[in-house]
Amino acid sequence: MKLKLFIFFLTFTTVISAQYNFSGQIDENNHGKTVYLSVIEDYRKLSRISFDQIIKKTTIDSLGYFSFVGDNLSLTNRIYRIHLDECDALTQNSNHFFGKCENSKSVLFIANNNDTVSFPTSFADQILCEINSTNKKSSAFLEIDIMKEEMAFDFNEFHSVANKRLNSKKWFSNFQSFSLTLNEPLAELYIFDFLSDKRNETYSYYIKDVVDNSYYSQLSKRLQEKYPDEIFTQLYESEIASDKLLHSQNTPQNTSWKWLLGILLGLSIFLNIYLIWQRKTSSQKAKNNALGKLTSQEQKIVDEILNDKTNKEIAADLFISLSTVKTHINNLYKKLNVSSREEIKQLLS
Structure with missing residues (x-):
């Protein structure tokens, strides 16, 4: 016992x-x-x-x-x-x-x-x-950066189209295999951001690989299991759907689907805007609810805290004693359910 x-x-x-x-x-x-x-x-x-x-x-x-x-x-x-x-x-x-x-x-x-x-x-x-x-x-990102440097050396050694194609196939496989050993979807997103970047040599290979390779749908499952409802998970799923459709509309037999691509891209943009709006609205609502619990004097002290004023400076500005300031701050902690000035700033700034 x-x-x-x-x-x-x-x-x-x-x-x-x-x-x-x-x-x-x-x-x-x-x-x-x-x-x-x-x-x-x-x-x-x-x-x-x-x-x-x-x-x-x-x-x-x-x-x-x-x-x-x-x-x-x-x-x-x-x-x-x-x-x-x-x-x-x-x-x-x-x-x-x-x-x-x-x-x-x-x-x-x-x-x-x-x-x-x-x-x-x-x-x-x-x-x-x-x-x-x-x-x-x-330190997963540092390990991935070392692989990026090795990949760049490979690509720069020979500039032929055939060499780029072979190197792309090899390094996509290398990165995806390595990412699975890390057992961390966030590290996989770091790799995905690099390989799917339109500015990189890898993009032309990626836009085909995303259709043929089940790795991307498996990553989506791993993100949903470990980080459900997170913004980066939703962003990844939206991008994958758009890129798959983009590849399809670039394929001759699927040119009639261009209108569907536009709809999907529009929905993707709308979803991202909605998520950002929802997050801001929730944050503002939480802030308003928190401020509604405070007296006018407590709200003045919150303003002072947001301006990084010390207890002595707050007492001088509001013409009250130092002990009164401390009492108000303790009441703020209880009403706002926080335990530090930093948490007050995060909640109300």
């Missing part, structure tokens, strides 16, 4: 204290700069730094260390990016909008709310290129 109670206590304590810790070390030239943490729900934005994906930021300390700690991430795996931004305010938005910013260093990784992940500075002061993690899936 005592053993059972001990096991229960240990399990309960672990669940309660579960939190993530993403930390790293940066070379001395970047001390004092800002590091950002983003979550990526749309795999088509994996190669682009986008400010609407950022969920946290921190500053590199005088010893070159940074860290993100909390307990508000998804309990299931998600794709995250940590990036160090050296763009100035004038060039930041335009560079990121077009998906290219040579002044940004970043790393993609897989993690969840229970993981501890570190990014040590490697040889020659290289940063954000090595991952140590409690999650075996975290």
Whole structure:
């Protein structure tokens, strides 16, 4: 009986204290700069730094260390990016909008709310290129990137059409076989995003492979089993359906189906717009419901928190005592069912 109670206590304590810790070390030239943490729900934005994906930021300390700690991430795996931004305010938005910013260093990784992940500075002061993690899936993207480099070498060695066809067949098989060993659909989406990119040499082979190869429908099943109802799962299924139809309408005997392709593409666009609208509506509704629970004074304190004011600054701005501020904040935590200022910002910003 005592053993059972001990096991229960240990399990309960672990669940309660579960939190993530993403930390790293940066070379001395970047001390004092800002590091950002983003979550990526749309795999088509994996190669682009986008400010609407950022969920946290921190500053590199005088010893070159940074860290993100909390307990508000998804309990299931998600794709995250940590990036160090050296763009100035004038060039930041335009560079990121077009998906290219040579002044940004970043790393993609897989993690969840229970993981501890570190990014040590490697040889020659290289940063954000090595991952140590409690999650075996975290470094999957780095392994895939190595395969991409090997594939590029193969394609560049001989430029003939025959060589490209043979290399495409070989590397599609290599990537798909490797992805199955990872047992992580998010890593498979990273590979899919690369192989199906219209800008890559691989696209012409992909548009045929998507029809003939059962791998893509099997990936759809794996996504549904592990990540049902997620935006990236729905986006993948929509893309696969559209690409299969696109291949069909490019085949001579199916040219009469062009109208159906237009309908499917239209439905795909409508579905994506609807999903985005639904998400924004739900978020706004939750925000309005939360604000409706608050008194006018509590709403003023929320505004101060959203502006990153300290308790002392809030007390001075509202002409109230520090203890009164603390009491209001404790009431906010209870009413909003949160446990930190960061959660208030996420809920109401």
